[in-house]
Amino acid sequence: MSSFDPFDFRKEAHRVADWIADYFEQVERFSVLARVAPGDIRRALPESAPENGESFDAIFRDFEHLILPGITHWNHPGFFAYFAITASAPGVLAEFLSAALNQQAMLWRTSPAATELEEVALAWLRRLIGLPDPFEGVIYDTASISTLHALAAAREAAIDGVRARGLAGRSDLRPPRVYCSEHAHSSVDKAVILLGLGHEALRRVPADSEFRMRADALAHAIDDDRRAGRQPIAVVATVGTTSTTSVDPIEAIAGVCARQRLWLHVDAAYAGVAAMVPGHEWILRGADRADSLVVNPHKWLFTPFDLSAFYCRRMDVVRQAFSLVPEYLKTTEADEVKNLMDTGIQLGRRFRALKLWIVLRHFGAGGVRAHLAEHMRLARLFASWVDASARFERVAPVPFSVVCFRLRADDDANARVLERVNASGDVFISHTKLDGRYVLRLAIGNLATTERHVARAWELLNQAAEA
């Protein structure tokens, strides 16, 4: 390491490796939810950078004593909030390698390996979930960015000259419309805002009693809007909504989109991977007729955050929307290769494919399926306890690994149960609202989670309900 400032990388890397190994072994010693108060971390740190460099000893001591107490442990098997995730051990090593190689996968030339491994790893994942060949893939950071690109492409396809002329001050444009279920993710709202379509352009379609978008209501809304002089451009269907993990009927929605010639984007960020589990292929039935689909390996495929896989049957439209090659990025091999900067708004791109490739090889398709199936078994088990309980009631079906339920009491009582359970430090659960009522959510997705952790959550919930 002669070329860096005095720093024994080998020694410190082994120290960090041991620390992480210990952390993985002992993560249950920590409270899942950090126990600091707002401002604690900030106040413990100086206001300015040091003038002189410090030893890694000193830095690492502060990491352990000042930073670690403010960590909410997403890699803890008692993490049941939002969508539970896993930084699997091989995935973490992949990120370590990726950081050292510091690739910029913007042009083929700037990282042939990152460019081509991205194609290979995305094809592996695509086949596993049953999407056909015409879907080309690209990796973005988050589903927010994937859905943004989907709707940007839909806008490009639907609105003549939008790339050059934009949307403002044009008398030839009608107010646009994008459709999604009332249970779709807030990233759809943010995308229509960012794209200049306006938040009012988003029409949320009613769901049925099991929180699935009603295809008949969608068709009705589109007709209604056309009559009112609006221009429908896209539909976002969700496979695994955020609150209840409900599955919109893709096949029926694809039929509506085909008839109406609208871009269909499928947000399968959380649940898409479940399509590889026998008996669950149905969840993506009809998705072969979608224009684009997003699935996030960093959610339920044991890949450290961030990695969002975006698949598109019309990637040429994404390129048409965004490709722009300044002279300083022109290369002699441009005609023979893919330059991934052409399919996105971000020029710089990390070497994310490495962790997806390593994770899929480490677990194998069979291993991934087995883990997903086990998470779903644990969720059904927990749901059976809720169903058998006089104290709690289940409020939504459990198609995957998330259970929505509530204490048979008012919203405040439910909120108090949540806070009490989370204060235990053993588990962390979150909430949502359904039909106007406060609802508790238990989300299973961490690889280290076993029946013991789910049982502990149930025990804590009952204790909190009694108190």
Add this chain to the structure above:
Amino acid sequence: MSSFDPFDFRKEAHRVADWIADYFEQVERFSVLARVAPGDIRRALPESAPENGESFDAIFRDFEHLILPGITHWNHPGFFAYFAITASAPGVLAEFLSAALNQQAMLWRTSPAATELEEVALAWLRRLIGLPDPFEGVIYDTASISTLHALAAAREAAIDGVRARGLAGRSDLRPPRVYCSEHAHSSVDKAVILLGLGHEALRRVPADSEFRMRADALAHAIDDDRRAGRQPIAVVATVGTTSTTSVDPIEAIAGVCARQRLWLHVDAAYAGVAAMVPGHEWILRGADRADSLVVNPHKWLFTPFDLSAFYCRRMDVVRQAFSLVPEYLKTTEADEVKNLMDTGIQLGRRFRALKLWIVLRHFGAGGVRAHLAEHMRLARLFASWVDASARFERVAPVPFSVVCFRLRADDDANARVLERVNASGDVFISHTKLDGRYVLRLAIGNLATTERHVARAWELLNQAAEA
């Protein structure tokens, strides 16, 4: 690691730690530019994921034999293309920790440490480059995303009701305008396209003979556009343009923006950090009057990719444009804390602050300044060789660590020199076009680069020119 699939994390982590230590020590054994042909990597890999999990031995063997040959070595001291960057050793360890902790810094509650350390580390960097307190910071992945948020905020501030009503089908809007220099980065183009302003909304202002935006031409363009019924909304000034690292006159541009009441965004992605070097404070003079500024620690601050620091004097406008809190993300402490998801389109956010904090502590402000100054010294040295040469000529000033020059011959001859030099494997340089002519660029920014590497580049250039 009992909870993961059979995998001895400790053993494999030590293996990877040693591999990376060896890599850092021996990186010069590799050709900087990968020597594979298009398709080589892809064809070496199977078409589908394995059904059964594989040993890390097998995976790592393939990483070394199949992936590594396709790596262009951004961490090689002979990397002089685009902007040279460094994944410094402490920064790489920070990423290793960050991957293991797998934080989601979307809400304070989901990572108090990541949320507050982001505030602290960004304040450290802000003070080092001399930006005043009213600039609030947030970390994004890339400058593309930072500039996108700047222009989204500018649109929000300038166009009444744009969040709700969007831009299309409104008779109250005039065609918008955004201004930047003819040498500004392509991310500005992509942002105006994405935001629905349209590519034609971007007016590129002429530069002077040293490639700096002309403030008088900017003022003239704005007046001209207002007379023509257009609505100017923002100006993007660049400190360190991509081709020549020229510095737009921020102070004069800020004056124009103040008079015209336009949002001023400063793209200091590469060169902003140089403001901390004595004698270089002038480069950000006037930036205190900007509305927003981006500087990328992953470019010239030894931080592994990705980390883009966005500073904004009107972060309330960014929040007004994007804040949107669905029920499932509501928390009881929302009034007392910052929830960083409110300042961006991406909901999920990595724990990037950790590496910035560790890098700044490891080097100290003095260490950072010394390295930047040394890179600038090396660039001036190389420029002096060019200036003294009869064969090559320099075509732009060298305010930082990038030298633009060319062989005194036609464009084809210059392109051939570039290809020949890069084929050596010892160095990698890139090109641009200035005044219509093909120009070679030598960019210094890797921590391990010494005079020996720069001399080798000069030797290879002269050999190639002779051939």
